[in-house]
Amino acid sequence: MIELRQASLVYKDQGKDLYACRHINLTVRPGEFLGILGPSGSGKSSLLYLMSGLKSPTSGEVLYKGQNIAGLAEPERARLRLVDFGIVFQYPYLIGYLSALENVLVGSPGVGTRERAQELLLDLGIGHKSHRLPHELSGGERQRVCVARALLGGRSVIFADEPTASLDHTNGLAVVDLLVRHRGEGALVIVTHDPSMLTQANRVIHISDGEVVNEETSPQIAPTGLHRETIGP
Amino acid sequence: MRRILTFSTYLVRNGGKSLPLIGVIVLAVLLIVGIVALMNSIPYSIRTIYKHSKNYTGLVPRSNASVDFAMRKEIRDGAPVPIEPILVIRGSQAQVKSIVGGWPFVVLAMRQDDMRRYAKRLNITKIEGRYPKVGEAEALISEPVARNLKLKIGDPLLKPDNADAYSMFPVKIVGIAQTDYWTMMMPYEYHEKYHFPPYDSALVFAKNPADQDKLDRWIHEKFRGANVRVFAYFLLEEETNGMFRILYQILNVVIFTLVAVITLMMAMLINIYQSQRIQEFGLLQALGYTRRDLIRRVLGESIAVVLVGWILGVAAAQGMLQLVKSRLMDPNAFALDVWDRSALLYTIPVPVMIFLAAVGAIWSRFRTFDPVSVVERRLA
Ligand SMILES: Nc1ncnc2c1ncn2[C@@H]1O[C@H](COP(=O)(O)OP(=O)(O)OP(=O)(O)O)[C@@H](O)[C@H]1O
Ligand SMILES: [Mg+2]
Numbered sequence: 001m002i003e004l005r006q007a008s009l010v011y012k013d014q015g016k017d018l019y020a021c022r023h024i025n026l027t028v029r030p031g032e033f034l035g036i037l038g039p040s041g042s043g044k045s046s047l048l049y050l051m052s053g054l055k056s057p058t059s060g061e062v063l064y065k066g067q068n069i070a071g072l073a074e075p076e077r078a079r080l081r082l083v084d085f086g087i088v089f090q091y092p093y094l095i096g097y098l099s100a101l102e103n104v105l106v107g108s109p110g111v112g113t114r115e116r117a118q119e120l121l122l123d124l125g126i127g128h129k130s131h132r133l134p135h136e137l138s139g140g141e142r143q144r145v146c147v148a149r150a151l152l153g154g155r156s157v158i159f160a161d162e163p164t165a166s167l168d169h170t171n172g173l174a175v176v177d178l179l180v181r182h183r184g185e186g187a188l189v190i191v192t193h194d195p196s197m198l199t200q201a202n203r204v205i206h207i208s209d210g211e212v213v214n215e216e217t218s219p220q221i222a223p224t225g226l227h228r229e230t231i232g233p
Numbered sequence: 234m235r236r237i238l239t240f241s242t243y244l245v246r247n248g249g250k251s252l253p254l255i256g257v258i259v260l261a262v263l264l265i266v267g268i269v270a271l272m273n274s275i276p277y278s279i280r281t282i283y284k285h286s287k288n289y290t291g292l293v294p295r296s297n298a299s300v301d302f303a304m305r306k307e308i309r310d311g312a313p314v315p316i317e318p319i320l321v322i323r324g325s326q327a328q329v330k331s332i333v334g335g336w337p338f339v340v341l342a343m344r345q346d347d348m349r350r351y352a353k354r355l356n357i358t359k360i361e362g363r364y365p366k367v368g369e370a371e372a373l374i375s376e377p378v379a380r381n382l383k384l385k386i387g388d389p390l391l392k393p394d395n396a397d398a399y400s401m402f403p404v405k406i407v408g409i410a411q412t413d414y415w416t417m418m419m420p421y422e423y424h425e426k427y428h429f430p431p432y433d434s435a436l437v438f439a440k441n442p443a444d445q446d447k448l449d450r451w452i453h454e455k456f457r458g459a460n461v462r463v464f465a466y467f468l469l470e471e472e473t474n475g476m477f478r479i480l481y482q483i484l485n486v487v488i489f490t491l492v493a494v495i496t497l498m499m500a501m502l503i504n505i506y507q508s509q510r511i512q513e514f515g516l517l518q519a520l521g522y523t524r525r526d527l528i529r530r531v532l533g534e535s536i537a538v539v540l541v542g543w544i545l546g547v548a549a550a551q552g553m554l555q556l557v558k559s560r561l562m563d564p565n566a567f568a569l570d571v572w573d574r575s576a577l578l579y580t581i582p583v584p585v586m587i588f589l590a591a592v593g594a595i596w597s598r599f600r601t602f603d604p605v606s607v608v609e610r611r612l613a
Contacts, residue, residue, distance in 0.1 A: 045609065054519060054605050075523045082521025089608045093516045097246040098237065106237045107520050149520075161608075 002028040007060035020046035022210040033188045035198035043210035044191040053077045086150030088160035092142035094134040100145045101130040108153035120148040140171040157187045240533030255542040261495045262546025262580045269576035274569045281568040285414045289436040290452045291464035299433035314444035320436040323424045327398035340417040342424030355414045362408035368422035373408040375416045381566040401427045492582045500590035515607020535591035539584040
């Protein structure tokens with residue numbers, strides 16, 4: 001579905017090239033839950049920006065359904081994020097003057113319906129707070145609104161960049177769980193430095209210094225599987 | 234931007250920000266209309282008070298005693314358009330009031346028939362009271378004059394102790410003509426007997442009022458350098474325009490400065506408000522809204538603010554002018570044009586400049602804008 005071929009993202013650091021991602025080859029398969037694990041500064045976010053089209057690779061290619069994303073014009077690339085991809089950012093950014101429900105709808109204008117958005121918020125446990133403005137919600141509730149925003153409209157890939165960073169451990173796990181349960185047919189890509197968030201993942205890749213250093217595959221999606229022992233807390 | 238984010242969403246839900254912006258524009262428009270309309274009211278007053286001169290060409294002798302028979306014959310024979318019989322009249326000085334002080338006004342001393350012909354020419358059909366009688370110390374004035382000088386029937390228009398409007402005997406008002414024209418009349422015979430200097434002037438009417446201007450210009454050319462002074466409406470216009478040219482140039486500088494100050498202030502405000510929205514813009518772009526979507530929306534918001542502000546400003550200005558007119562100007566018959574077009578034109582730079590400032594702010598913001606820097610919290 002998404003394929004990275006020798007994709008690199010290079011920042012200029014005082015004239016020197018700094019590889020945030022270095023020659024990465026990676027495929028995201030339809031419907032899978034892919035975890036990306038690595039320490040701070042290893043290039044996880046950069047990788048996610050490459051996959052979601054928020055950044056274009058300095059070299060190499062990123063393909064979505066066989067199409068080179070970097071070759072698309074800005075409006076088409078933007079359309080991918082509006083329609084095909086759902087993204088949950090590390091910080092639960094919401095628009096301050098829109099209600100929770102409107103904030104969900106804003107992510108997929110013309111596609112997501114009010115009823116479906118309300119349903120999602122209900123499933124996420126904040127259905128009765130959908131009329132509230134963001135400043136009337138707790139951090140965890142805001143993050144759940146962001147999750148609903150990314151889910152609405154039936155996305156084919158959902159990205160989440162440290163979706164749990166601003167939450168305590170329990171709430172973090174809950175958010176991941178919500179993503180897993182409500183993603184429908186969509187693939188799920190979660191970036192984190194906390195392996196305990198990835199116990200349900202089909203696949204986990206480890207990155208370090210912008211390179212993929214290890215890949216684990218789990219045959220089952222179970223909270224008590226092989227993963228709990230290998231990479232669990 | 235469909236459904237959830239229309240251009241009014243932000244404005245309506247952030248009244249604390251959009252109302253001050255609109256308020257500044259309203260006040261600016263109010264201020265400019267006020268200044269310009271007040272300024273315009275002065276030449277407008279001149280045109281209103283002396284409008285009666287649109288109806289005739291006046292000839293006043295300079296060094297020989299009267300606009301004599303030969304001169305009148307020259308006009309009758311040579312006039313380029315058909316004319317009415319020439320009115321031979323005399324004139325006496327009086328004064329009317331304006332917002333900038335007293336202005337001279339002539340009491341026309343006319344014979345009985347001539348008074349009625351003149352009144353007919355000014356379309357005067359209704360008179361409260363009556364015409365002055367032959368040789369009596371009596372006067373007829375028009376309604377605006379009565380209001381302006383606070384005179385009613387029985388009051389003296391001219392009197393011995395008034396240096397600006399003198400006569401040996403009190404000249405009492407016996408009639409008030411219902412017309413917009415400003416006019417004062419008294420009997421020729423009284424003037425002949427008691428006023429000085431004793432010279433005749435003439436009023437020349439084109440048969441067709443539409444030809445008056447042509448006649449004015451012809452007489453003006455004809456008697457250039459002659460012993461007669463020609464009064465005509467186009468000369469009044471020329472003189473007024475010349476008089477106010479410099480004043481209007483100063484006005485332009487003042488308004489320009491005002492617009493510059495307001496635009497600068499608004500540009501700063503707009504810039505602040507937009508930087509407070511960096512997060513929103515970054516988030517929306519990261520979610521898949523294009524730069525064009527965002528720019529279109531912000532421009533829509535700017536247009537809405539600027540238009541609403543301007544329209545409210547114009548409405549407020551209109552209300553203010555109505556109030557000033559009815560409370561301050563009308564009771565004194567001072568002229569003020571409530572629907573002053575040029576005052577409205579002077580306000581157009583306000584919305585235009587503020588809109589351009591907003592465009593500038595938007596352009597410089599979105600030129601180098603990376604949504605990733607927002608979602609990564611490197612900005613905002
Ligand atoms: N705009 C930038 N300019 C220069 N260098 C950058 C920029 N953004 C990221 N980097 C560098 O690229 C590398 C990878 O950054 P990235 O944000 O992808 O790391 P990360 O794995 O997401 O880290 P964290 O877990 O702390 O979020 C880091 O060394 C970082 O300093
Ligand atoms: Mg990161």
